[in-house]
Amino acid sequence: MDPNQNQQTFNLNSNSNPHQYVFNTPRAPYQGQPESSLQQQQPLPQFESFPQPQPSTQSSLHQTLQSNPHDPYKNKTIHNLPSRDHVRSFFSGNFIQNIKHLDMAPTSAVPSQLNFITGNKNKLAEVQAILEGVIELRNQNVDLVEIQGTVEEVTRDKARRAAEAIQGPVLVEDTCLCFKAMNDLPGPYIKWFMLALGPLELHHMLDGFDDKSAQAVCTFAYCEGPGHEPVLFQGRTDGKLVASRGPTVFGWDSCFEYGGTGQTYAEMEKSEKNKISHRGKALDKLKGWLARRVDV
Ligand SMILES: O=c1[nH]c(=O)c2ncn([C@@H]3O[C@H](COP(=O)(O)OP(=O)(O)OP(=O)(O)O)[C@@H](O)[C@H]3O)c2[nH]1
Ligand SMILES: [Mg+2]
Structure with missing residues (x-):
């Protein structure tokens, strides 16, 4: 030595x-x-x-x-x-x-109520529906700075800031929409393209590209508290970017055609979307992890 x-x-x-x-x-x-x-x-x-x-x-x-x-x-x-x-x-x-799960495990049990930090009511509604009966969810809307980087970096940083802001355990989530023709951009920056273009114009981003394939990516992070390393859970669903079909209630739901059914997320029943969605898949992983750790 x-x-x-x-x-x-x-x-x-x-x-x-x-x-x-x-x-x-x-x-x-x-x-x-x-x-x-x-x-x-x-x-x-x-x-x-x-x-x-x-x-x-x-x-x-x-x-x-x-x-x-x-x-x-x-x-x-x-x-x-x-x-x-x-x-x-x-x-x-x-x-x-x-390492099978990216869990530099929390040192203490997860509380029986999870504090989901998000300002997005549609996200919250889906997460509540998917986690119903699994764990009690509370919500706080904290205005968090979102850095630039990979979705993992963005989500980890979001979790650290949220844990610091409320001085306790938090769950956060970041959603990406990745276009293959653009080498996965806009990815975590989709929000700003949605705000600029809206659901009726979003599909024009791929005008001029033959490949319309897209992937919806959802990454949750649980952070035990300030100074702790967040644990990530990710789900991905393949589809393509199409001209808006169905209600334009939630983000780009009406522009994302799910590969499995040919329906846009917006054309699907909520419960059907949750079964196959990027968010549903990420939460399946979170549920498995919680089952071993929740403090009951
Ligand atoms: O059609 C959709 N189906 C979905 O399943 C979905 N999930 C998120 N989004 C949108 O994609 C951007 C992500 O940005 P985002 O992860 O930073 O979220 P946000 O800023 O709205 O909330 P939060 O960061 O406070 O949690 C935002 O424009 C969201 O509205 C979705 N649109
Ligand atoms: Mg955000």
């Missing part, structure tokens, strides 16, 4: 997936950080066998964390958490094969 390293063992375990990882923690303070800033703070743990960021990267990451006014870790002691760069490389690296 390297004499300049402390070795720490962490259990990143869930009921079904016990895993133990060993981190090497450098003894010396990071280059580029003043000694004084480290007095109350131990060095960030580093995943063994990862390409380690250079000291200058760690230093600028640290500064970014401390200077971003929206960052939930701002002014928090972060010595027990791997950096987000580490977490990202952890989940996109080889270790992913060993």
